[in-house]
Amino acid sequence: MPFVTDPYRTSSRVRRPRRRAALAGLAALAGVVAAATPGQAVIGGAPAPAAESWMASLRSESGQAFCGGTLIDRRWVVTAYHCVGNRDADDLRIRIGSRSSAEGGTLAGVERVVGHPDASFVEGGGFTGPDLALLRLDRPVRHQPLRTGTAAPRIGTPARALGWGNMCWDALCTPEVLQEITLPVSQKRGDHLVFNNAALRGVGPGDSGGPLVVQRKGTWRLAGVTSSNGRSQDGAVSNFVDVSRYRGWIDKVL
Numbered sequence: 001m002p003f004v005t006d007p008y009r010t011s012s013r014v015r016r017p018r019r020r021a022a023l024a025g026l027a028a029l030a031g032v033v034a035a036a037t038p039g040q041a042v043i044g045g046a047p048a049p050a051a052e053s054w055m056a057s058l059r060s061e062s063g064q065a066f067c068g069g070t071l072i073d074r075r076w077v078v079t080a081y082h083c084v085g086n087r088d089a090d091d092l093r094i095r096i097g098s099r100s101s102a103e104g105g106t107l108a109g110v111e112r113v114v115g116h117p118d119a120s121f122v123e124g125g126g127f128t129g130p131d132l133a134l135l136r137l138d139r140p141v142r143h144q145p146l147r148t149g150t151a152a153p154r155i156g157t158p159a160r161a162l163g164w165g166n167m168c169w170d171a172l173c174t175p176e177v178l179q180e181i182t183l184p185v186s187q188k189r190g191d192h193l194v195f196n197n198a199a200l201r202g203v204g205p206g207d208s209g210g211p212l213v214v215q216r217k218g219t220w221r222l223a224g225v226t227s228s229n230g231r232s233q234d235g236a237v238s239n240f241v242d243v244s245r246y247r248g249w250i251d252k253v254l
Contacts, residue, residue: 013174019176042163043236044201045181048099054146055162055178057101058083058135058209059093065101068163068210069094070222072148073254078243079209080225081119081133089113094135097143101164109138112254116246130191131227131241134253144209146211148250149221152193152242153214156184159193160214161238163207183238191245193224195238202238203229213242 098105224240
C-alpha cells in the first residue's frame with residue numbers, strides 16, 4: 001500500500017487506518033493517511049472491559065471489517081470520510097454494541113452515506129476536506145447512542161480511543177475483542193486533536209472512523225473521529241477530527 005502525503009504528517013510513515021482483503025499480506029499494514037487505504041487497531045492498548053452500546057464496526061456486504069464508527073443517534077453512525085466516501089450504501093453493514101467485530105450486538109444495513117460537503121477524493125488516492133461522514137441505518141437500533149461534545153477537550157485531558165484490528169506496527173496481530181487506549185490530548189492542529197506518544201502507543205491502521213471519547217461529569221462524550229496515525233523520530237502520532245467543529249453540519253443532517 002503506497003504512502004500518501006498528509007497535511008498533518010510528521011514523518012514519511014503516516015497511515016490512514018482501514019482494512020481490506022489485501023490485509024493478508026504485511027504490505028497491507030503500510031497505509032493510513034489522506035487516502036482511503038486500509039488499517040487495523042489500537043497499538044499499546046488493552047482489551048475493553050465490556051461492550052459499548054455506541055461502538056460500531058463497519059463491514060462490507062461480504063463480511064470484511066474495515067473501519068470503526070460511533071452511534072450518535074438510533075439511526076445514525078459517524079465515521080471517517082476516507083472509510084466510506086467511495087462506497088455504495090448497499091455494500092455496507094454495521095455491527096453495533098458488541099465487544100467483537102464479528103458477532104453479537106446488532107447488524108444493520110445502511111440506507112444512505114452522507115459525506116461532509118467539503119470532503120472529496122483527489123487524483124492519486126488522497127482526499128481533501130473534513131474526514132467525516134454520516135451513515136443512515138436501514139432501521140432504528142435499540143442501542144444507546146453517544147452524545148457528541150459541544151467543545152474540544154483541553155490539552156492534557158485524558159481521552160479514550162477504541163478499535164479493532166492490528167495491534168502491532170510491523171506485524172499482523174489482530175485482536176479477538178475491542179481494544180482501547182487512554183492518553184492525554186497533546187495538541188490541537190487545525191480541526192484535529194492529536195496524541196503524541198514516545199512509547200509508540202496510539203491508534204493504528206484499522207481504527208479509522210472509530211471514536212475518541214472523553215468524560216464530562218461522569219458521562220462519556222464523543223470528542224473525535226479517528227483519522228490517521230504515523231511514526232516519527234519522536235514516537236507515535238494519532239490524529240482525530242474534532243467533532244465539536246462540525247456539530248452544526250451533524251445536527252443539520254440528523
